[in-house]
Amino acid sequence: MGLLSRRINFANRFSNSEFQFEADAYVLFTTKTYLYLERRFCRRKSFSRTSRAGIELYHVFPFDVELSVGYRYLYFSPNKVNIYTGSLGYYFDDYWLSFRPFFVNDLNNGNKSTFTFIGRRYFVDSENYLTLRFGFGSYPVSGSTQADFFRNDSKFIGVDYQFYIFDKTTIQLGFLYENEELNINTSRSRYNFSVAVQKIL
Numbered sequence: 703m704g705l706l707s708r709r710i711n712f713a714n715r716f717s718n719s720e721f722q723f724e725a726d727a728y729v730l731f732t733t734k735t736y737l738y739l740e741r742r743f744c745r746r747k748s749f750s751r752t753s754r755a756g757i758e759l760y761h762v763f764p765f766d767v768e769l770s771v772g773y774r775y776l777y778f779s780p781n782k783v784n785i786y787t788g789s790l791g792y793y794f795d796d797y798w799l800s801f802r803p804f805f806v807n808d809l810n811n812g813n814k815s816t817f818t819f820i821g822r823r824y825f826v827d828s829e830n831y832l833t834l835r836f837g838f839g840s841y842p843v844s845g846s847t848q849a850d851f852f853r854n855d856s857k858f859i860g861v862d863y864q865f866y867i868f869d870k871t872t873i874q875l876g877f878l879y880e881n882e883e884l885n886i887n888t889s890r891s892r893y894n895f896s897v898a899v900q901k902i903l
Contacts (some may be wrong), residue, residue, distance in 0.1 A: 734762040738772070753777040758787070766793040774804075783807070789827075797821040804839070807887040814840040816856075828873050829902065835860050856882045862896070
């Protein structure tokens with residue numbers, strides 16, 4: 703058994719438009735063990751990642767503790783970036799807490815790391831929730847260009863809310879604020895807004 707989802711993203715930045723194609727799959731081995739697969743691809747290289755792939759294995763242990771180990775691969779022609787990750791999650795009542803590190807091996811920009819924390823409150827079911835996330839580090843979790851890897855550090859905090867708008871149709875509204883240190887004398891603030899609509903089949 704498993705679950706497959708496909709998405710098309712559109713963005714416009716600096717007068718450039720970009721389509722990104724995504725596919726995610728969850729392969730269920732048992733009720734407590736599953737595999738996550740992802741693939742993303744852009745036909746142009748203006749500001750989005752050219753190509754991305756990932757794999758992650760999850761297992762739920764006693765007391766509702768979930769552990770995972772995974773790998774992500776980014777390709778910016780002609781550079782390749784290897785990302786090693788994992789997660790520690792805990793479910794209790796209608797809440798989920800998660801800690802996730804990212805360790806990046808980039809031959810051109812050196813080793814980088816980022817640490818993220820997530821708290822989520824579920825409401826009607828698993829598709830209706832409020833999420834708070836924050837973290838810090840040099841890996842650009844919200845970045846979309848190769849230039850985002852040329853920074854020293856960042857701190858970020860965000861919130862998103864997903865809820866039903868029609869039967870089996872949800873909308874997710876998100877906001878993420880990020881303060882980036884580009885070098886010892888330069889920093890910038892980044893504001894990310896997102897809207898996503900999902901049809902549950």
